[in-house]
Amino acid sequence: MLIKEHIAEQAKMAKTAALKLATISTKIKNVALLKMAEELVKRQDEILAENELDIKAAREKGTRESMIDRLTLTPERIESMAEGLRQTEKLPDPTGGEDMNVTRPNGLKIRRIRVPFGVIGIIYESRPNVTVDAAALCLKSGNACVLRGGSDAIRTNKKLVEILSAAAISVGIPEHTIEFIDIMDRDAIVAMCRLRKLIDVIIPRGGAGLITRVVEHSTVPVIETGTGVCHIYVDKAADLEQALKISINAKTSRPSVCNAMETLLVHKDVAEKFLPEMTKTMTEKKVELRGDEKSRKICPEMLPATEEDWSTEYNDLILSVKVVDSLEEATEHINKYNTQHSDAIITKDPVAAEKFQTEVDSATVYVNASTRFTDGFEFGFGAEIGISTQKLHARGPMGLEALTTMKYLVEGDGQIR
Amino acid sequence: MLIKEHIAEQAKMAKTAALKLATISTKIKNVALLKMAEELVKRQDEILAENELDIKAAREKGTRESMIDRLTLTPERIESMAEGLRQTEKLPDPTGGEDMNVTRPNGLKIRRIRVPFGVIGIIYESRPNVTVDAAALCLKSGNACVLRGGSDAIRTNKKLVEILSAAAISVGIPEHTIEFIDIMDRDAIVAMCRLRKLIDVIIPRGGAGLITRVVEHSTVPVIETGTGVCHIYVDKAADLEQALKISINAKTSRPSVCNAMETLLVHKDVAEKFLPEMTKTMTEKKVELRGDEKSRKICPEMLPATEEDWSTEYNDLILSVKVVDSLEEATEHINKYNTQHSDAIITKDPVAAEKFQTEVDSATVYVNASTRFTDGFEFGFGAEIGISTQKLHARGPMGLEALTTMKYLVEGDGQIR
Numbered sequence: 001m002l003i004k005e006h007i008a009e010q011a012k013m014a015k016t017a018a019l020k021l022a023t024i025s026t027k028i029k030n031v032a033l034l035k036m037a038e039e040l041v042k043r044q045d046e047i048l049a050e051n052e053l054d055i056k057a058a059r060e061k062g063t064r065e066s067m068i069d070r071l072t073l074t075p076e077r078i079e080s081m082a083e084g085l086r087q088t089e090k091l092p093d094p095t096g097g098e099d100m101n102v103t104r105p106n107g108l109k110i111r112r113i114r115v116p117f118g119v120i121g122i123i124y125e126s127r128p129n130v131t132v133d134a135a136a137l138c139l140k141s142g143n144a145c146v147l148r149g150g151s152d153a154i155r156t157n158k159k160l161v162e163i164l165s166a167a168a169i170s171v172g173i174p175e176h177t178i179e180f181i182d183i184m185d186r187d188a189i190v191a192m193c194r195l196r197k198l199i200d201v202i203i204p205r206g207g208a209g210l211i212t213r214v215v216e217h218s219t220v221p222v223i224e225t226g227t228g229v230c231h232i233y234v235d236k237a238a239d240l241e242q243a244l245k246i247s248i249n250a251k252t253s254r255p256s257v258c259n260a261m262e263t264l265l266v267h268k269d270v271a272e273k274f275l276p277e278m279t280k281t282m283t284e285k286k287v288e289l290r291g292d293e294k295s296r297k298i299c300p301e302m303l304p305a306t307e308e309d310w311s312t313e314y315n316d317l318i319l320s321v322k323v324v325d326s327l328e329e330a331t332e333h334i335n336k337y338n339t340q341h342s343d344a345i346i347t348k349d350p351v352a353a354e355k356f357q358t359e360v361d362s363a364t365v366y367v368n369a370s371t372r373f374t375d376g377f378e379f380g381f382g383a384e385i386g387i388s389t390q391k392l393h394a395r396g397p398m399g400l401e402a403l404t405t406m407k408y409l410v411e412g413d414g415q416i417r
Numbered sequence: 418m419l420i421k422e423h424i425a426e427q428a429k430m431a432k433t434a435a436l437k438l439a440t441i442s443t444k445i446k447n448v449a450l451l452k453m454a455e456e457l458v459k460r461q462d463e464i465l466a467e468n469e470l471d472i473k474a475a476r477e478k479g480t481r482e483s484m485i486d487r488l489t490l491t492p493e494r495i496e497s498m499a500e501g502l503r504q505t506e507k508l509p510d511p512t513g514g515e516d517m518n519v520t521r522p523n524g525l526k527i528r529r530i531r532v533p534f535g536v537i538g539i540i541y542e543s544r545p546n547v548t549v550d551a552a553a554l555c556l557k558s559g560n561a562c563v564l565r566g567g568s569d570a571i572r573t574n575k576k577l578v579e580i581l582s583a584a585a586i587s588v589g590i591p592e593h594t595i596e597f598i599d600i601m602d603r604d605a606i607v608a609m610c611r612l613r614k615l616i617d618v619i620i621p622r623g624g625a626g627l628i629t630r631v632v633e634h635s636t637v638p639v640i641e642t643g644t645g646v647c648h649i650y651v652d653k654a655a656d657l658e659q660a661l662k663i664s665i666n667a668k669t670s671r672p673s674v675c676n677a678m679e680t681l682l683v684h685k686d687v688a689e690k691f692l693p694e695m696t697k698t699m700t701e702k703k704v705e706l707r708g709d710e711k712s713r714k715i716c717p718e719m720l721p722a723t724e725e726d727w728s729t730e731y732n733d734l735i736l737s738v739k740v741v742d743s744l745e746e747a748t749e750h751i752n753k754y755n756t757q758h759s760d761a762i763i764t765k766d767p768v769a770a771e772k773f774q775t776e777v778d779s780a781t782v783y784v785n786a787s788t789r790f791t792d793g794f795e796f797g798f799g800a801e802i803g804i805s806t807q808k809l810h811a812r813g814p815m816g817l818e819a820l821t822t823m824k825y826l827v828e829g830d831g832q833i834r
Contacts, residue, residue: 019778022775022776108786118808201809216636221808239831242830249834250833253834361436361535364825364827366829368831368832369829369832370832372834374825378834379527380521391638392618396825405812408780408782412784414785414786
């Protein structure tokens with residue numbers, strides 16, 4: 001009960017801030033972003049001190065080193081956060097633009113303009129840079145935010161928000177524009193997700209567990225992000241050398257991210273030629289292969305894949321492999337098991353490519369390129385708040401515009417209906 | 418358990434249909450819409466017979482006459498449904514268009530195209546015309562639909578879907594493109610709302626109770642529609658004659674709809690002049706007035722308004738009235754109690770108008786016009802699937818484009834990252 005009320009209170013303050021913030025000029029928002037960057041660097045010793053306490057606590061809890069690494073800040077990493085703020089300053093303001101302006105036969109003038117959502121709730125896990133990125137992108141798009149980071153980074157995050165807020169307020173941004181929830185009880189997430197009318201949209205950033213939890217409990221609209229069971233299908237008309245290069249890249253260049261490949265599908269006509277070479281190279285790269293029966297006939301060194309494998313996002317050096325009889329079988333498999341994130345076909349046949357792009361139900365469908373390109377920066381958006389895996393509102397990499405909605409302004413001179 | 422499985426089965430069939438439907442040409446979809454119109458008229462006796470059974474059952478249950486009227490079909494009403502189908506045929510196909518086409522420095526070609534959602538779930542109440550409208554708009558936008566109408570109209574709706582489906586299938590539309598749930602158990606709604614990956618979006622159309630139920634239970638993304646606590650604020654710089662005309666129109670022209678006014682706010686400087694005249698005319702129109710203390714000082718014949726009144730959508734000839742000290746008090750009241758649907762200011766002061774339009778957080782904000790214009794047809798969209806009161810994806814009147822999403826198609830020649 002107390003948790004609920006406390007968080008509702010914070011959201012209420014953010015909402016009041018949002019109404020003021022919506023009327024603040026682009027210039028002031030930009031000045032604030034630069035000031036925030038400046039203060040982060042200037043006060044880095046304070047940040048590093050808090051970060052050290054978080055790291056110490058995480059070590060004592062026995063947190064594994066890969067997580068400790070995600071959590072750890074250095075002067076270089078703080079500089080890179082500051083650089084993110086400076087880059088956000090340079091991006092165009094996504095609000096205010098008009099995409100409809102008509103006069104109806106009855107004389108009503110109808111305009112549709114881009115406006116901020118109001119209050120955006122962001123729920124994320126360990127990396128402290130998300131705190132800075134999220135605050136910057138929300139501010140640039142005119143939104144107040146309610147941030148809820150992971151418990152491992154609590155001290156670091158609190159200090160970051162303290163510095164960012166003070167910097168923003170000092171140049172005219174309303175107080176409570178950046179709210180941070182420091183209640184680490186898991187009920188805090190549920191409480192946040194039920195603040196209809198106070199929070200306008202919730203964006204969870206993290207693993208499948210977090211996202212499912214948010215979707216299950218939220219009555220606030222949610223943008224789901226970032227779970228990726230991505231596929232590459234090697235067609236019978238593939239350039240096999242290219243297929244190998246792309247597969248290795250999609251699996252091994254950064255296995256922990258959502259746009260990495262998790263399942264490789266191979267057409268039966270090229271399987272005998274492709275699989276042994278692929279298996280050899282993947283094994284050299286320390287990838288564990290889990291194949292279906294047909295793949296294992298060709299490469300018996302693969303472990304057997306189970307039904308569960310097809311829907312698993314490994315985020316690790318593991319790859320499931322399946323031989324398919326046709327393009328149709330490939331698209332059917334993908335539409336059954338993917339998370340509608342990113343899937344690719346490798347083929348020289350333009351008809352197969354088009355069929356695949358039409359029939360695969362995914363935010364981004366590639367022909368002859370690695371799934372690893374699904375990313376706001378790679379797409380040229382200059383920023384990324386996450387990669388949406390739902391179809392509502394935003395799909396694929398989300399830039400600043402995804403943090404806005406629209407509003408109809410209608411002017412009349414007494415019209416009635 | 419059985420209900421859940423049965424509905425999941427229907428949604429699965431709709432999903433299979435949707436994948437096929439996405440590749441069907443605009444021409445075939447248009448032929449289907451005309452055929453559907455033709456068959457509705459041709460088979461109207463079958464429809465009227467089923468409708469009579471629904472009406473008889475409703476009467477036996479003691480359903481009130483206004484509901485019976487909503488349920489009742491006549492040859493004219495069937496012709497008007499058919500005309501809706503013919504008009505949908507004439508609208509442009511919202512899918513296929515391209516709104517981004519760039520070549521990145523690394524040679525990747527990125528295009529963004531409009532595509533159907535896939536499967537749209539629509540949950541609605543008594544009026545059978547929603548069955549026809551929803552099926553038509555979903556089909557035109559390339560979506561399969563799973564429809565769940567109210568129990569009162571069950572026989573009529575089943576017959577309508579039987580006729581529409583047969584007509585569509587006869588010209589090449591995939592089977593199961595229009596699925597109808599005839600399980601009237603309330604659990605059916607909950608079961609539908611939890612079919613993630615089978616249903617892409619759910620649109621509830623009906624009263625606040627239905628919408629809350631859907632939002633509470635849904636794990637499928639929802640577009641909330643149609644609850645309207647709409648306000649008119651009569652500014653101190655209002656043309657009072659215009660204010661009266663607009664207020665009467667917004668309250669009395671069709672009190673049962675979501676864009677009707679529910680609360681009238683009046684600036685204190687004009688209250689003494691405006692309220693007596695307003696009270697007189699509203700009373701003549703049989704409107705019950707519920708005023709705050711200040712209003713009742715001027716017009717003691719008003720009933721006292723309670724806190725609950727300010728957030729009530731009466732959908733009836735009832736109006737709550739409040740005198741405010743300033744424009745700020747008006748916008749604060751509106752932002753606290755509105756449903757972000759439609760709100761209006763009546764003023765000759767352009768500064769007040771702009772301030773109101775900026776600060777009121779609503780899908781449509783009017784200056785000197787009736788809130789009754791918030792409607793897809795009035796806005797020139799040619800169709801309307803509902804009026805969104807959320808900020809995600811679609812806001813305000815939703816035309817065909819609101820039933821689509823986008824997809825990135827990326828072509829490369831071996832790019833890796």
